Amino acid sequence: MTRFAVVRILFFMTMETIGEAWQQSVRITARCAAGRRDGMKSIRACIYSYDLDLRTLIWTRGAAFPISMLSERLKCPSCGSRRVTLIFHMPREPQTIAARRA
Numbered sequence: 001m002t003r004f005a006v007v008r009i010l011f012f013m014t015m016e017t018i019g020e021a022w023q024q025s026v027r028i029t030a031r032c033a034a035g036r037r038d039g040m041k042s043i044r045a046c047i048y049s050y051d052l053d054l055r056t057l058i059w060t061r062g063a064a065f066p067i068s069m070l071s072e073r074l075k076c077p078s079c080g081s082r083r084v085t086l087i088f089h090m091p092r093e094p095q096t097i098a099a100r101r102a
């Protein structure tokens with residue numbers, strides 16, 4: 001197991017709710033994951049993404065709302081797809097992740 005994998009596991013264990021994510025100053029970006037094909041017909045790939053406002057989410061869903069359930073509640077406002085990927089931005093990226101990108 002690489003150090004990168006360990007960081008990922010620790011990260012997910014310590015952040016289960018949107019309240020915890022907000023306390024740890026984590027930013028969450030929602031990105032549309034609609035593919036180029038929708039059933040039989042070919043559609044244009046949607047690349048819409050948006051930085052979620054965690055405070056608004058806590059107001060509407062409650063601080064105890066699980067992060068694991070967040071993506072299934074989201075819908076792309078641009079194309080209407082329910083296939084949404086979440087990207088988590090830690091306040092300070094661990095060195096291991098930064099090194100991997102180099």
Ligand SMILES: [Zn+2]
Nearest residue numbers: 032046076079
């Ligand atoms: Zn979309």
